[in-house]
Amino acid sequence: MSDLTTKLLEANEAGIAQAAAIWQAGGLVALPTETVYGLGADARNDQAVARIFEAKARPSFNPLIVHVPDVEMAKTLVHWSETAEALAKNFWPGPLTLVLPIKVDSGLSPLVTAGLDSLAIRMPAHPVARTLLQAFGGPVAAPSANPSGKISPTQPQHVIDGLSGRIEAVVDGGACGVGLESTILGLLDEPTLLRPGGIPAEELSNVLGTDIQSHQAGDAITAPGQMTSHYAPGASVRLNALDQMDGEVMLGFGDIKGDLNLSPDSNLREAAANLFHFLRRLDAGETKAIAVAPIPATGLGLAINDRLQRAAAPR
Numbered sequence: 001m002s003d004l005t006t007k008l009l010e011a012n013e014a015g016i017a018q019a020a021a022i023w024q025a026g027g028l029v030a031l032p033t034e035t036v037y038g039l040g041a042d043a044r045n046d047q048a049v050a051r052i053f054e055a056k057a058r059p060s061f062n063p064l065i066v067h068v069p070d071v072e073m074a075k076t077l078v079h080w081s082e083t084a085e086a087l088a089k090n091f092w093p094g095p096l097t098l099v100l101p102i103k104v105d106s107g108l109s110p111l112v113t114a115g116l117d118s119l120a121i122r123m124p125a126h127p128v129a130r131t132l133l134q135a136f137g138g139p140v141a142a143p144s145a146n147p148s149g150k151i152s153p154t155q156p157q158h159v160i161d162g163l164s165g166r167i168e169a170v171v172d173g174g175a176c177g178v179g180l181e182s183t184i185l186g187l188l189d190e191p192t193l194l195r196p197g198g199i200p201a202e203e204l205s206n207v208l209g210t211d212i213q214s215h216q217a218g219d220a221i222t223a224p225g226q227m228t229s230h231y232a233p234g235a236s237v238r239l240n241a242l243d244q245m246d247g248e249v250m251l252g253f254g255d256i257k258g259d260l261n262l263s264p265d266s267n268l269r270e271a272a273a274n275l276f277h278f279l280r281r282l283d284a285g286e287t288k289a290i291a292v293a294p295i296p297a298t299g300l301g302l303a304i305n306d307r308l309q310r311a312a313a314p315r
């Protein structure tokens with residue numbers, strides 16, 4: 001499937017209706033969320049979900065996040081808990097994905113969970129995502145809308161650059177506000193951080209009143225997005241650089257200026273929103289090597305450093 005004409009749909013009534021109709025017919029539509037653009041399909045339709053894996057060239061053992069318009073729909077898909085309720089009250093809609101036991105009668109395609117008996121689920125906050133999910137009225141499976149292993153898209157043009165000809169449409173919701181994927185929290189037994197992301201883990205601990213276990217390096221891969229090489233630009237990436245070496249372009253932060261600066265004011269929220277977009281810009285053309293200034297490992301900085309380490313990992 002690489003002969004489709006990928007349409008850019010406006011986020012107005014007509015565009016939303018078209019997008020929902022494409023999902024209904026088993027097609028693929030990329031949608032804006034507050035984190036990154038997702039590549040959505042009807043999560044109950046085996047063939048539609050299979051096409052997500054095909055379009056991204058994603059290993060089929062890597063399960064997908066299901067997106068819902070409201071908590072009621074979530075409860076029809078997973079075994080809800082008091083902990084889930086408390087977290088949803090505080091952080092949904094928003095960049096938090098919960099992993100919960102899937103219900104046997106969820107009706108979801110088994111391809112979504114890649115055979116696991118748990119489901120990753122979230123309710124996005126982006127107004128266009130919410131309107132679209134409501135218009136469609138069903139669960140939407142959506143990984144980030146990039147070819148597997150590459151940088152996640154934070155603008156509609158990024159989606160087109162990576163997936164044009166492989167998907168029916170992209171809904172234009174402008175640039176994503178958060179810019180980093182959702183935080184993934186496992187709730188199968190003790191709350192476990194499976195992927196740092198848009199909501200810092202300490203905010204989750206504060207609501208739960210308990211510490212959150214961290215996934216240990218070397219543990220079995222329970223969120224395969226934790227594969228070491230991921231978010232990989234074409235150029236090599238050198239971290240914690242204080243200055244530029246010969247032939248490098250530089251991604252700066254704060255006082256370390258660089259060719260592009262994630263946040264001259266050292267604001268981590270701004271840095272997160274710029275990260276993937278700036279990596280793409282620096283990776284364009286003949287660039288062979290990218291140096292990246294140190295980013296503080298606190299709050300959102302943990303998720304930023306996580307993505308940068310994967311971008312820098314040997315491949």
Ligand code: TXA
Pocket residue numbers: 033035036037038039062063064065095097099113116118119120142143144145180181182183184194222223224225226
């Ligand atoms: O912000 C986000 O989460 C974006 C937007 C589009 O919602 N989505 C996203 O999806 O980042 P993706 O597929 O790129 O990353 C999903 C991660 C993968 O690492 C996958 O392994 C993990 O979620 N995952 C999915 N289902 C899981 C499950 N049942 N248990 C553990 N991890 C799971």
Ligand code: MG
Pocket residue numbers: 143144152225
């Ligand atoms: Mg991804």
